[in-house]
Amino acid sequence: MRPDHRDPIRVLLIDCRPLVLRGLHDLINARKPQMEVSGQASTYTNALDLADQLRPNVIFFSFFPDALNPLEVVAGLTRSAEMKVLVLKGLYEAVPVAQAIEAGARGVVLAEDPTESIIRAIIKVHHRDSGSDRAWAGGLSGYASIGHVPTQCNLEQAKQARLTLREKELIRAIVGDPSAKYISIAGRLGISEHTVHNHLSNIYQKLDLINRIDLLMYALKHGLTHNEEPPESTWVELD
Incomplete structure (x- = not known):
């Protein structure tokens, strides 16, 4: 019997910190019936x-x-294709x-x-095609060993073609300093933090990404760290 598409995710x-477990538990269960916490563990054996x-x-x-x-x-955990793992990482944690x-x-x-980004990540990874995941993981494996992955495909080129020069400039700023806070990046580019978040939201949508680390890995894999075109003269905000 096929599962009902309305079944909750x-x-x-899995975390050893009670406060983190409680926070995620409350965040996810607040989205019932779309998703719910089915269990929690503080040791890997459990x-x-x-x-x-x-x-x-989703795990x-x-x-x-x-x-x-x-x-x-x-x-x-990932031997079963039906279970998809999302790694939870602090910005300054060595993972x-x-x-x-x-x-x-x-x-x-x-x-x-932001909490909404975490919710979107759960939904996106639950519905993401496993074949695309395997291809992406294979590319990342290559990046880890040789520093870059010279892999391009028509689909990804089409996605990247939708990026504006300003969005590419923001990507390069993030890759240049992965641990920088958004307010610092905004100051360096001469825009507001709100504008940074707006541009990032557009970038995630165009490239089908989840968050900043996803973007970092994608940029390194696909060579979005180099200037391909002359930058526009300045960043201009329109209120």
């Missing part, structure tokens, strides 16, 4: 057991000290993002992201 939370029992659609996965290797746990993607994770969510 079932989410499993996480594997719960995933096997509950068969969630929020945090890296933390544990007896099990987190990358091996990600690989174990092996590329290796996590290679192990099977479908994306990365920043803990500092």
Whole structure:
């Protein structure tokens, strides 16, 4: 029997911090019936057991000290195509993002992201085509080993053609300083933080991305870090 398309997205939370678990739990369950928390685990052993029992659609996965290797746990969780892992990462946390993607994770969510971005990430990764994910992960694996991935396809070129010069300039600013706060980037480009967020929202939509880390990896993979055209003279805000 095929599942009803109105069934909620079932989410499993894996984190050793009670406050993080509580925050994600309340955020996701506030979106019922669209999505709901089906379980939560504070150890990797418990996480594997719960995933096997509950068969969630999306798994929020945090890296933390544990007896099990987190990358091996990600690989174990993603053996089933129906379970998609989203890595939860703090902006300044040292997390092996590329290796996590290679192990099977479908994306990365920043803990500092707005709540609406986190909700969109859950929906997007739940519906994202698994074939595209495998191709993206393969490219990222290459980037991790050689520093870049010389891979282009007509679909991606079409997406990139929709970017404005200003959007490309913003991408280069983010890649140039991945840990910079948005207000700092705005000051450097001579625009408001609100305008930065508006441009980023347009970029995410055009490139079919989730968040800032997704954008960073995409830009590195597809060579959006270089000036391909002369920049416009200035950034101008229209109120």
